[in-house]
Structure formats: structure tokens, C-alpha cells
Amino acid sequence: MLKRAYDWCVSYASHPAAPWLLFAITFVESSVSPLPPLPLLxxxxxxxxxxxxxxxxxxxxxxxxxxxxxxxIGALLYESVGAWLIGIYGLQEKAAHLIHTSQDYWFWVLLTKGLTPIPFKIVTIMSGxxxxxxxxxxxxMVISRVTFFAMIAVALRYYGDDIRIFIEKHLPMTALALAVVVIGGFFVLPMVL
Structure with a gap:
């Protein structure tokens, strides 16, 4: 099943709708969805x-x-949608503390989190x-996300064949590592905020 999903993603790269799907996945990852664009990118x-x-x-x-x-969502809908999303990640208790203490350093939080695969929506909602x-x-947001995706593009542009060989040879391990990074981000984020 994992191999079929990987093969579909690789074959879908040439499809005219692929960039639109990639845009949509990245758009919702920055606002409401826990699914990162990396498995497709x-x-x-x-x-x-x-x-x-x-x-x-x-x-x-x-x-x-x-x-x-x-x-x-954070600025206008925090009491309903935003609080629910932040509650999923267990950050509701830290929210009041952040309001009073974070204005001086929040830019650096935003910049740092945007450079990692940790779910970005948490930072965007909290910013609002x-x-x-x-x-x-x-x-x-522009500095961190452009840099993050550019680093991935550089690595895959110049080392893509080596990375492809490694991924295909170790597909289950690679998928597990990606899942650990993404899911682990949900548990690490409350500790670092």
C-alpha cells in the first residue's frame, strides 16, 4: 500500500493539476489541516x-x-474554531500567558517554527x-516558509537521484521517519512554546 501511494505521488507529478493540489494541501496545512505537503512535494x-x-x-x-x-481564525474566530484547534494541541493554558509575554519575541517564534516541519497552523492561529x-x-511567514521550501527544493534538485534511491530502497523506514517528525511536532510544540 505504501509503495502504491509513493508510486501514485511520483506519477502524479506530471499531471497538470499536481501544482494545484500541492497548493491546496499547503494552504490548508497553514490554517486548519494537520497533513503536511511534504509527502506530495x-x-x-x-x-x-x-x-x-x-x-x-x-x-x-x-x-x-x-x-x-x-x-x-485566531483573530476573529478564536473563541470557537481557534480555541478548538489550539485545544487539540493542548496549548489553551499557555494562551493567556502568551498574550502578555510574547509580543517581544513572537517574531522569532514565528520564524523558527516556519523553518521546521512542525505544524505551521498553530503559529498562524496563535499569531492572530x-x-x-x-x-x-x-x-x-514569508522568510521562514520560502526558506523552508527552498531548502527542500535545493536538496531535491541537486541530490534528487540519491534521495530517490534511498527512499525507494527504504520506503517503510522513510515513511515512518516522516510520520515521527510530523506527529512528534504535535507533542514537541507545547513544550517549546
Missing amino acids: IPMCIARPDRAWVYAGVCSLGAVTGGYLGYA FLHFDIWKFTLG
């Missing part, structure tokens, strides 16, 4: 290393525009909840 870049920069740009655009939705300055929010 990596096989797409491996299948088409010549388009790695395009795919990184699509992900960056999706992440930034989705980040605004996350900010809006904290009414963090929208211009600083935009700057931090």
Missing part, C-alpha cells in the same frame, strides 16, 4: 527535479496565503489570537 520533486523550484514556489505561496486564514503585528507576521 518530495515525490513530485524527485520525479521532476527540473520543476523543484516551481513546486517550492507553489508551496511557499500556499503557506503564506493559508497563513492569513490561520491568522484570521495574540493580534501580532500583521506586517511582522507577513515578513516572518
Whole structure:
């Protein structure tokens, strides 16, 4: 099953709708969904290393525009949708403390979290909840997400064949490692905020 999913992602890279799906997944990952774009981005870049920069740009655009939705959820819908999403990650007790103490360092939190595969929606929703300055929010989001996806594009553009061989040879281990990083992010984030 895992091999079929991987093969589908690689074969889907040439489909005209692939960038749109990648954009949609990245958009919702920055606002409401726990599913990261990496399981689709990596096989797409491996299948088409010549388009790695395009795919990184699509992900960056999706992440930034989705980040605004996350900010809006935090700022306008925190009491209903935002509190529920933050509650899933066990951060509701820290929210009041963050409002009073985070304005000075929140830009660095945003920048740091945006450079990791830790679910970005938590930071975008909290940014809205904290009414963090929208211009600083935009700057931090653009710098961190463009850098994150560009680093992936560079690695896959220049080392794509080696990475592809490794992934295909160790597909179950690679999938498990990706799952541990993504799921582990849900448990690590409450400790570092």
C-alpha cells in the first residue's frame, strides 16, 4: 500500500493539476489541516527535479496565503474554531500567558517554527489570537516558509537521484521517519512554546 501511494505521488507529478493540489494541501496545512505537503512535494520533486523550484514556489505561496486564514481564525474566530484547534494541541493554558509575554519575541517564534516541519497552523492561529503585528507576521511567514521550501527544493534538485534511491530502497523506514517528525511536532510544540 505504501509503495502504491509513493508510486501514485511520483506519477502524479506530471499531471497538470499536481501544482494545484500541492497548493491546496499547503494552504490548508497553514490554517486548519494537520497533513503536511511534504509527502506530495518530495515525490513530485524527485520525479521532476527540473520543476523543484516551481513546486517550492507553489508551496511557499500556499503557506503564506493559508497563513492569513490561520491568522484570521485566531483573530476573529478564536473563541470557537481557534480555541478548538489550539485545544487539540493542548496549548489553551499557555494562551493567556502568551498574550502578555510574547509580543517581544513572537517574531522569532514565528520564524523558527516556519523553518521546521512542525505544524505551521498553530503559529498562524496563535499569531492572530495574540493580534501580532500583521506586517511582522507577513515578513516572518514569508522568510521562514520560502526558506523552508527552498531548502527542500535545493536538496531535491541537486541530490534528487540519491534521495530517490534511498527512499525507494527504504520506503517503510522513510515513511515512518516522516510520520515521527510530523506527529512528534504535535507533542514537541507545547513544550517549546
